[in-house]
Amino acid sequence: MSSPTLDDAKRRSTEKLDPERDVETLELAPASEYYVSHPFMRKLLSWGVEARGILPVPREERTDTQYNRIFFIWLSANFNILSFSAGSLGPAVFGLGLRDSCLVILFFNLLASLLPAYLTTWGPRLGLRQMCLSRYSFGFFGVIVPSIFNLASMCGFCILNAILGGQTLASVSGGNLSWSVGIVIVSVVSLFISFCGLKFLSWYERLAWLPVLLVYVVxxxxxxKHLINPPPAEPADARTILTFASTIAGFVITYSPLASDFTTYFKPDVPAWKIFWYSYLGLNIPIISVQCLAAAVVVAVPTVPAWSDGYADGNVGGLIQAMLRPAGGFGQFLTVLMALSVTANVAPTLYSFCLSFQVCMPFLAPVPRYVFSVLATAIIVPLSIVGATRFYSTLTDFLGLIGYWASAYAAVVLMEHVIVRKGRFASYDLRYWDSPRKLPTGLAALGACALACALIVPSMDQVWFVGPIAQKTGDIGFELAFAATAVFYVPLRHLELRFRPMV
Structure with missing residues (x-):
């Protein structure tokens, strides 16, 4: 007996109107029916492994009321050594003092996290994953472009995390464990957590921040005592401040393209403000506190010889190990916990990687989600091993670049919802979530992003290129990416609506 296909699901789907929220939803058969073509898959499903990929979550399956799960997902995903590394860039790379670094970290995180926090509120209302939801602005085929950028960004974050985890494990071993082996260990643990699905992931993220908190407290x-009197710093110029700000914003704003991936099982009638504040606080509490701590530690490194030795060549793992060395064997144990903290970021990233991959290649939608977790890990491990020797330059370049496209993407999705659809979720006709002829062409969205590049490129401040605007102002690329894309998108979208009605 052959298993049901995605087309079978469409044929059995019927339109249903939610009388309370006036939102059209689909009555789809449970996702488990579409992933039972092999006895092994049936066994995994019986164990509770989630197979659902980009198939919409029907209203009757959106029953989760533990809304604080999204708080702990963001908290654990960012309460780790990668956030520490990002905060250290202010003093280590941009030469900023502690006060300037912390002010940039505070205000730009509070600003940039507004977008992903808001987008998480859409998951319960529509039951759609973030990049799948983006088809209603970028179109069925047009969304492949931001999905590719999203895949590259997620791979980049996973690589950076794997490198940090591998470095830290190697520093604990005293040379008995190579960076490469450490990278493999971190990647395999993350794969297991992601493989099991959102329920297990949520359980893990609820607990993963606790040992990391212990590490920081110890x-x-x-x-x-070394952080009390930081050495004086040279006054910072506006260009340096804005370039570091762009890097910090790039760290958090890139959660926007995967924001609703983790909230699609929540009950549709949950107040939006509740999900927003859980997400906003879950992002900012760990990121701001850990990044500011990192800035303080790196400022103090030159005054502590043991820290300077551990931090040689920008080895953040070695710095953590040097800080904990006075605790003896317990300090070694805590360093291992810190190394494994990156799994709380890699695992949800691998989870979303699967979804973006299916949006890029829609014909793979019937393939169980967990298959792509294995694929992503196979890509990440060798790239992490190759890139491990250039961590700081890779981190700086990566965070600076990804903020541009993520800002443009968020502007399109936000303008579509707020201006074009006037904030009405009922205007998203979920019958056509995968109908290329019904969804927008995507020309308006891609055209707005392309036009915005005329302002983004001159405003970039990177090691390999500094635009004429950035030479005078510093890097303001992510700000202009959002503003310019928003301005261009609205008229282009209204023009597009003349030829293809809204769905």
């Missing part, structure tokens, strides 16, 4: 207890 590290502060041992080395806090």
């Amino acid at each position: 590290a502060l207890g041992i080395g806090g």
Whole structure:
């Protein structure tokens, strides 16, 4: 007996109107019916492994009321050594003092996290994953472009995390464990967590931040005395401030393209403000606190010889290990916990990687989600091993670049919802979530992003290119990416609507 296909699901789907929210939803058969073509897959499903990919979550399956799960997902995903590394860039790469670094970290995180926090509120209302939801502005084929950028960004974050975890494990071993082996260990653990699906992932993220908090508390207890009187710093110029700000914004704004991936199982009638604040606080509490701590530690490194030795060549793992060394064997144990903290970021990233991959290649929608977790890990491990020797330059370039496209993407999706659809979720006809002829062409969205590049490129400040505007102002590319794309998109979208009605 052959298994049901995605087309079978469409034929059995019927239109249903939600009388309370006036939102059209689909009555789809449970996702488990579409992933039972092999006995092994049936066994995995019986164990609770989630197979659903980009298939919309029907209203009757959106029953989760533990809304604080999204808070812990963001908290654990960012309460790790990668956030520490990003915060260290202010003093280490841009030469900023502690006060300037912390002010940039505070205000630009509070600003940039507004977008992903808001987009998480859409998941319960529509039951659509973020990049699948983006088809209603970018179109069925047009969304492939931002999906490719999203895949590249997620791979980049996973690579950076794997490198950090591998470095830290190697520093604990005293040379008995190579960076490469550490990278493999971190990647395999993350694969297991992602493989199991959102329920297991949510359970893990609810607990993963606790040992990391212990690490930071012990590290502060041992080395806090070195952070009390930071050495004076040279006054910072506006260009340096804005370039570092662009890097910090790039760290958090790139959660926008995967924001609703983790909220599609929540009940549709959950108040939007509740999901927003859980997400906003879940992003900002760990990122701001850990990045500011990192800035303080790196400013103090030159005054502590043991820290300087551990931090040689920008080895963040070695710095953490040096801070915890006075605790002896317990410090070694805490360093291992810190190394494994990156799994709380890699695992949800691998989860979303699967979804974007299916949006890029829609014919793979019937393939179980967990297959792509394995594929992503196979890509990440060798690239992490190759890139491990250039961590700081890779981190700086990567965070600076990804903020541009993520800002443009968020502007399109936001303008579509707020201006074109006037904030009405009922205007998203979910019958056509995968109908190329019914969805927008995507020309307006891609055209707006392309036109915005005329302002983004001159405003970039990267090691390999500094635009004429950035030479005077610093990097303001992500700000102009959002503003210019928003301005261009609205008239282009209204023009597009003359030829293809809204769905």
